[in-house]
Amino acid sequence: MQTQAIDKNLRIAVLAGGSSSEREVSLKSGENARDALRAAGFKKVDLLDPADKMFIDSIRTYDLAFLAMHGAGGEDGEIQHVLDYLGIPYTASDAFSSACGADKDVSKLIYANAGIPIAKGVTLKKDDPITVEDIVAVVGEESFVKPAVNGSSYGISLVKNPSELPCAIEKAFKYSDKVLIEQRLVGTEITVGVFGDSETLKPLPVVEICCPEQSDFYDLAVKYVDPTDIHRIPARISKEDYEQAQDLACRAHEALGCFGISRSDFIVTSSGPVILETNTIPGMTDASLFPDELRHANIEFSDACASLVEMALARVGRR
Template sequence: MKNIAIIMGGYSSEYKISLISGNVVYQYLDKTKYNGFRIHIFKEKWVYVDDSDAEFPIDKNDFSVMVNGNKINFDCVFNAIHGTPGEDGLMQAYFQLLEVPQTSCDYYQSALTFNKRDFLSVLKPYGIKSATSYYLNKGDKINAEEIIQKVGLPCFVKPNKAGSSFGISKVKTETELPIAIEVAYKEDNEIIIESFLDGTEVTVGVINYKGEIIVLPITEIVSDNDFFDYEAKYQGKSQEITPARISDEMTQKVGAIAKRAYELLKMKGFSRTEFIIVNDEPFMLEMNTIPGLTSESLIPQQAAAAGISLEDLFTNAIELALA
């Protein structure tokens, strides 16, 4: 039996969702092959939490834990941390130094995809389109007229390095812009302001399944809110339609772009890439490398549509990491 550390929590606003994802992984882990250990990673403590909610501190020197006098090491880490430090490369680099296999992509890919600005810049030379954008760093002078001249109205103001739609605003008038910028700065010291793309929003899961890179059935997002925000994502204020109501040609086209990005960046593990299709042209928004794994989340929905159970999905991720 292999010991699997399921890391969850994290240091960002997304920690609550991560705890849910991590517990789903723990629940569906194949108990005939693996001993699962829930590891909570927080700024103030790294602990193993057993079934009675007792906590045992993790030794950061070798990522081991002492339980009732027994030292436990881990054969593999299942990474279920959304946001920092699980999705931005920090944990990946730590585990690489310790030579502990883990289920997500490597540290460079994590850091790159977590930074929307840099990620989209790297893909641009390959002909992968994205929205017109304007960048700000905290402390930069804000020239509202110049911003609007470049991206137009309405536009989206987003933290550059944050997930789960925290800190995102849709701005419809020039007076709303400074407020939206302040909201985004609460999540990150870098901001990306993007032109509004009026089209069909889809999300494309790409995974390495049994050694082959496959595109999962595509999901269309129809938000009841103004956009696919936190409420729409996690509080049922959206319809998620799998497979998406797009033509076979468009399904092939957008799937091929998502797969190409995965291959170009030498990705591993899970990826979920967001697009907006405008006049038959897909525009890429971002890529998530630790997508939600709750039963409501998109990758599990897409896997189910492809006939892959959660147990299969998680076993596959662990086996590829161990290989």
């Protein structure tokens, strides 16, 4: 990775924290990114929290923002709009792509338009006149209920009996004004990172997510345990499914208009991979999937972070 041309005196603010339900995870991601950038040779790298009252005054003193924000306010385009207004370059996707990726309902429409397989689903807004019977007719007896705009499995429920739907929907509405109910897919859960700019874009090794016996799915209790217990690289799927998943991850990245970095989650069914969602700012903690994929691709996390800075600067030049 070519990073030697970057001015190592560049003042970089790593943005982490915020006020979303993913605040604590974001702070850990930010700390890792800050340490990685310092290891890459950048002399002025600090962690800034957008929830701080003095944030706007502080961010103006930096040359570039490295985004380690997750959830509302970070991955949904909000902080990107602020940085665009202030004229401060930043890593990862722009405001529009971030908003599309964060809204699972919108992103599903984009996937479908791009020919990427999606699960059957129903989207609800509060007070929508729809019955349990109507939902089951579309998604089947078992389903996943999730906030349409949120992340890290907050507010998500596995419904094994239609009678559980009302409580699951009520729970999801606590995290979002829109709720997505999707058919429960049977198969192997995988995730595929994508890294690079338009000329160097490439998929990373496919990770199989192996949930402990006591967990029905990759929920919040599982996400941040020792990755060696639940991440299997390479994934134990067929060569055909492996290559298709990598291709679909790149297509999802491009369809959403992502930049520099993304990670798409899939279920590999008997008919092949079906996409679940795309994360435009993947987790960067020690237990996160994306850094694990980088390691298995023989890419140092510090080099990857430096490359994201380089890409962000190049994007400004193109504009």
